[in-house]
Amino acid sequence: MFQYDFVINAFIAAGMVAVVSGVTGYFLVLRGQTFAGHALSHIGFAGATGAGLIGLSPLAGLVGFTLAAGVIMGLMSERLANRDVAIGVVLSLSLGFGILFLYYYTSFATQATALLFGNVLAVDIAMIKALAALGAATLALLALIMRPLIFATLQPELAEAKGVPLRLISTVFLALVALAVAACAQIVGVLMVFTLMVGPAAAAQRLVNGLWSGLALAAALALAEAWLGITIAYHTDWPVSFCIALLSALVYFAATLRQTARHAA
Amino acid sequence: MTAVPIISLDHATVAIGGRAVLRDVSFAIAPGEFIGVLGPNGAGKTTLMRSILGLLPPAAGTLRVFGAAPKRGNPAIGYLPQLRTVLPDLRVRGLDYIASSLHGERWGLPSLKAADRHAIEATLDAVGAADLARRPLSDMSGGERQRLLLAQALMGNPKLLLLDEPLISLDARHQEVVIDVVRKIARERGITVLFSAHELNQLLGAIDKVLYLGNGHAALGTVDEVVTAPVLSMLYDTEIEVVRAAGHIFVMSRGRDVERDAHMHDHDHGHGHDHHGHQH
Numbered sequence: 001m002f003q004y005d006f007v008i009n010a011f012i013a014a015g016m017v018a019v020v021s022g023v024t025g026y027f028l029v030l031r032g033q034t035f036a037g038h039a040l041s042h043i044g045f046a047g048a049t050g051a052g053l054i055g056l057s058p059l060a061g062l063v064g065f066t067l068a069a070g071v072i073m074g075l076m077s078e079r080l081a082n083r084d085v086a087i088g089v090v091l092s093l094s095l096g097f098g099i100l101f102l103y104y105y106t107s108f109a110t111q112a113t114a115l116l117f118g119n120v121l122a123v124d125i126a127m128i129k130a131l132a133a134l135g136a137a138t139l140a141l142l143a144l145i146m147r148p149l150i151f152a153t154l155q156p157e158l159a160e161a162k163g164v165p166l167r168l169i170s171t172v173f174l175a176l177v178a179l180a181v182a183a184c185a186q187i188v189g190v191l192m193v194f195t196l197m198v199g200p201a202a203a204a205q206r207l208v209n210g211l212w213s214g215l216a217l218a219a220a221l222a223l224a225e226a227w228l229g230i231t232i233a234y235h236t237d238w239p240v241s242f243c244i245a246l247l248s249a250l251v252y253f254a255a256t257l258r259q260t261a262r263h264a265a
Numbered sequence: 266m267t268a269v270p271i272i273s274l275d276h277a278t279v280a281i282g283g284r285a286v287l288r289d290v291s292f293a294i295a296p297g298e299f300i301g302v303l304g305p306n307g308a309g310k311t312t313l314m315r316s317i318l319g320l321l322p323p324a325a326g327t328l329r330v331f332g333a334a335p336k337r338g339n340p341a342i343g344y345l346p347q348l349r350t351v352l353p354d355l356r357v358r359g360l361d362y363i364a365s366s367l368h369g370e371r372w373g374l375p376s377l378k379a380a381d382r383h384a385i386e387a388t389l390d391a392v393g394a395a396d397l398a399r400r401p402l403s404d405m406s407g408g409e410r411q412r413l414l415l416a417q418a419l420m421g422n423p424k425l426l427l428l429d430e431p432l433i434s435l436d437a438r439h440q441e442v443v444i445d446v447v448r449k450i451a452r453e454r455g456i457t458v459l460f461s462a463h464e465l466n467q468l469l470g471a472i473d474k475v476l477y478l479g480n481g482h483a484a485l486g487t488v489d490e491v492v493t494a495p496v497l498s499m500l501y502d503t504e505i506e507v508v509r510a511a512g513h514i515f516v517m518s519r520g521r522d523v524e525r526d527a528h529m530h531d532h533d534h535g536h537g538h539d540h541h542g543h544q545h
Contacts, residue, residue, distance in 0.1 A: 030355075143374055151369025154355070154362060157346035161318045163338030163370045209358050209401045211375070
């Protein structure tokens, strides 16, 4: 199947995004902010369709909106970021706006499915470059704040006492999550960023205790699920996003079962 | 007693959101003293510790720590925050948990030097919890987690320990173990300790002095000086009886044990509110 350029492009794009999503998702799960990550992707949908309406590229709109929303959520962290209802309301409103923008810009509707459910087989070289830049920016930001982020996540009261700027860390973190979400949405779609960002990271945290081993496993699982998903899709003709979502769920439930069995033993 | 006090308050007022939690309070704590911090919920035990940590400057008066204005991130202070009702179900090893707090305020990637690892292991050993280094937090009992947090507070050889309700959610046997470990290490290393608790009785054999907070006031002194009907009646703002029986001290208001009431309410409502069994 590697005789086709579109397959090679899909493997490169999905590989980069999977590693970034797995690593970012690890901290999202650790901080209990997975729902915020889910909401960011929906806000990105409104951004992408809105950008199409005014003639900008959907990716620019996606990145712009998720980034702005991530920063706002971070700044309001105590009041908003951990409130499921408030996030849920904003999430639905964003999808609503996305539909409104589509209503006014009907020729964009063909791209709506790709935005919602992903279209990794249509990735071109320009998109690969954009994803590489997004991924590099995400990982660079994460490397910059990783030490205080872990401290603030595990022990916020003590971190505050030791001089860690909690709000700044939280804001930078949600900003980099926004970048990862925008990249991830290109592969599996805004509705399914959980499959690459949360599934592998949550499974990894159930399987190993160490930080670095957990990060490595989250990235490896995401990568394996993405590549295997494309391979299965290629041979069965099923949608890629479905195959990745299925693998993500299987791995997550297997890891949960293993942990439960180990506790019972 | 001419040494510079470790902590001194001079007509200090500490307020949260405009409400004065401590009003015009003055006292000084000498080096090496083991102080039991008591008082009803909302009396300002946590607030006082946050002020000492430099997180909440006094609204009026002065607060000095080691003879200077408190500054955030002072490495000479070890802090054990009050446990939140739900500690996340983390599969993080004890060693990594403590390691996250070492230089955790610096930017960049986390790293653990061999010297830091040895220091963590030595400190865990000192509190009798060497085995916790390899075990994940989610598998630890309440007593083991408190031991882990205590070890963390002791990292970097602090001169002052602020322990906020380290006995909460522990059974009587584990409470005794924690008190004994703190007492022993504090004596060996000459550490000044502020140890907040709901009940006075477990602390009776260990503490040098008691700092009783309530109603905006503070009273510092030996148990015999402070735990008396007149002093506590002022702090609780109601008529208090102090009953001594069989080596125990009971603080009663209209026939009810106010410490025990406060403790029971704490499980229902969490901390920070003024729930106790008397009328204002």
